[in-house]
Amino acid sequence: MSSRSEKEPLVSVIIPTYNSSGTLRLTLETVLWQDFADFEVWIVGDGCTDDSEKVVNSFADERLRWVNLPSNSGGPSLPRNEGLRRAKGRLIAYLGHDDLWFPWHLSELVDCIETNNSDFAYSLGAILGRAGVIGTFSLGRRPRSPSVSISPSNWLHRKSLTEIVGSWSLNSKVGDDAEFHERVIAADVKLAFRRQLSVLKFPSMEWHTYSLKRDFPQTRYFEAMRRDAASLREELLLEIATLVSHKGLLPNEYGNPLYKLAARAVYFYGLDRWPVNKLLYRRWRQRAGLG
16 A cells, blocks of 8 residues: 555645745745645746755655756746646646745635536635735636736646646746636636635735845735634735725726726737737836846
């Protein structure tokens, strides 16, 4: 009989990362806090040159597996595809290297996808800015919807889904998640929604993530989650309710009619098409602190 360490895990978690070891440490902590333990984690460096490998190894947990690509591709798609190639699990979860999972994230989504016999499950996420919650993300009912924020950090899908929709596109360095979502919708596979707040996201453009060496914004929420995850969820849900009731609290960029019109035009044209993707990627690098 095989030992537990030899048994293939049910879930493979894929974390693409690039030179953000400070946030990566906090992110991995929240993965190891999960109340569902049957997983492996592939942390795939996109040509990392910092101490990310040392951070991964410091946990001394055999479920955490590090691989570093030989050069930087400039986006998460190639690292995700490498993670998919190595994944042993029947289910695939994704997580950003600066996002945080609540302890119930995996158990809720695994239950959701299995109970509904679906191909793809997703939950709710909160977007954190300097003043607290600035938005939410889930998954739109249709692709190319600029009014809905999406992120793979709240997704779980069967690995076999990639045999239908394909792997992550290498043509999109910005909007790769929207492009993948579009193919999932087009494939008409079964989706299931778990109405549970399970992910916290810290946009790199909001925080200039790659310029930070300390005082990471995740730390405050990480500590609150460690003290009492349920109370933090309740607090954030109240913030979300306040945000919804006071629509004027949305950032000007999102509330500006000209921005909305431009966003709709970009989504209609296609985020993955040149020169749109190239211009958006350049803007993201500048605002994220990559120069």
